[in-house]
Amino acid sequence: MQERPALGKKLSGRPFLEERVMEVYALVGPSGTGKSFRAITTAHDCGAEIIIDDGLVIKGDRILAGKSAKHQPTRLGAIKAALFTDEEHARQAREVLREVNPQRVLILGTSVEMVEKIASRLGLPPVTRVITIEEVASPREIRKARVMRVQYAKHVIPAPTVEVKKKLPGILADSLKIFLRRQNPQGRRSWLEHSVVRPTFTYYGRLAIAEGVLTEIIERAAREAGKVKSAGRVTIKKEPDGVTVELQPVLYYGCNIIDVGRQIQQKVKERVEEMTGLTVKAVNLLVRSLYIPRQGSAP
Numbered sequence: 001m002q003e004r005p006a007l008g009k010k011l012s013g014r015p016f017l018e019e020r021v022m023e024v025y026a027l028v029g030p031s032g033t034g035k036s037f038r039a040i041t042t043a044h045d046c047g048a049e050i051i052i053d054d055g056l057v058i059k060g061d062r063i064l065a066g067k068s069a070k071h072q073p074t075r076l077g078a079i080k081a082a083l084f085t086d087e088e089h090a091r092q093a094r095e096v097l098r099e100v101n102p103q104r105v106l107i108l109g110t111s112v113e114m115v116e117k118i119a120s121r122l123g124l125p126p127v128t129r130v131i132t133i134e135e136v137a138s139p140r141e142i143r144k145a146r147v148m149r150v151q152y153a154k155h156v157i158p159a160p161t162v163e164v165k166k167k168l169p170g171i172l173a174d175s176l177k178i179f180l181r182r183q184n185p186q187g188r189r190s191w192l193e194h195s196v197v198r199p200t201f202t203y204y205g206r207l208a209i210a211e212g213v214l215t216e217i218i219e220r221a222a223r224e225a226g227k228v229k230s231a232g233r234v235t236i237k238k239e240p241d242g243v244t245v246e247l248q249p250v251l252y253y254g255c256n257i258i259d260v261g262r263q264i265q266q267k268v269k270e271r272v273e274e275m276t277g278l279t280v281k282a283v284n285l286l287v288r289s290l291y292i293p294r295q296g297s298a299p
Contacts (some may be wrong), residue, residue: 003245016083017277017297020046021103022102022103022104022105022124022125023103023104023105023125023128023129024102024105024107024115024119024124024125024126024127024128025042025046025048025105025107025127025129025130025131025134026105026106026107026108026109026112026115026127026129026130026131027039027042027106027107027108027109027129027131027132028108028109028110028111028115028130028132028133028284029110029133029134029142029151030110030133030184031110032145032146033133033137033142033145033146034133034137034141034142034144034145035053035108035133036053036054036108037145038133038137039053039106039108039134041136042131042136043106043129044050046106046129046131047104048102048105048106049100049102049103049105050064050097050100050102050104050106050291051105051106051108051262052066052093052103052105052106052107052108052118052122053057053107053108053238054078054081054082054108055067055081055084055089057093057096057097059100059102059116063094064096065092065095065096066081066084066089066092066093067081074164079159081260082100082109082118083114083118083121084118084121084122085121086108088275090121090122091225093122094122094123097123097124103198103220107119107124109172112127112130115127117128118181131260136199136221146239158246165241205236211236214236214243214272214278215236217271217272217275217276218231218234218236218245218247218268218271218272219231219234220271221264221267221268221270222247222264222267222268222269222273224267224271225260225266225267226260227251227252227253227255227260228249228250228251228260228264229250229251229252229291230249230250231247231249232247232248232250232288232289233247233248234246234247235247239281242278242279242280242281242286243272243279243280243281244280244281244282244283245268245272245280245282245283245284246283246284246285246286247264247268247283247284247285247286248285248286248287248288249261249264249285249287250287250288250289250290250291251287251290251291252290252291252293253290253291253292253293257287261287264283265285267284268280268283
């Protein structure tokens with residue numbers, strides 16, 4: 001990477017809080033070349049406190065604001081989210097940036113023009129320095145990133161899996177720890193975590209899950225809890241941000257109803273979210289009957 005521009009020069013252009021001198025860095029490269037994967041180390045190297053990537057405002061291991069373009073159901077929706085075209089989306093991001101008031105910001109984009117549009121929407125100064133993906137990744141690494149995008153539809157969000165799932169419920173995420181090249185002041189190598197995700201719009205059309213299939217998953221999950229004769233009546237309530245599951249399980253006589261009920265709730269939530277990517281908002285149980293096995297038979 002080239003030497004950083006000197007600090008102290010007041011930037012012309014759009015106003016920002018307290019007229020503080022701010023540097024806006026752009027990490028630019030075609031889609032699928034590994035920009036998000038390189039975002040943390042690039043921000044670390046250039047001293048950027050904030051990363052703006054695909055509609056999210058990220059600081060360290062926290063998502064401060066935004067909605068991920070990778071979580072949108074269509075490509076058009078993803079582009080709009082990445083550019084902060086929705087006024088409420090942009091307003092929330094601007095408020096967070098005013099509160100943090102960073103000295104350096106790293107914005108990811110497929111072109112300088114895209115980064116400038118994002119900076120304009122968020123009230124940031126013009127781009128101070130452009131970093132191309134070729135400066136921070138080798139041709140081999142770029143080719144590998146393209147394979148992961150095209151063949152496996154895997155994308156990266158430069159934030160920990162826990163933070164991604166908390167802010168973006170329902171998204172399928174795996175974790176990947178990235179060690180920073182520089183050492184921290186204590187002399188130990190520090191690391192941050194990336195989340196590898198499969199965006200909704202990369203699937204073949206819209207993903208549809210038949211209610212019968214979902215019911216069967218719930219029934220099998222309930223029986224995994226043990227001491228459960230059957231899941232009984234299963235009702236699935238669909239909501240915009242997830243599903244609520246209601247069961248009337250039949251339990252074996254003599255079990256601890258509270259303990260078994262909690263296990264059923266846990267198993268159903270885990271299995272449904274793991275196998276479908278849906279967010280389970282609640283698992284409500286109503287035990288109406290108990291099963292008494294014949295003498296000598298085991299539950």
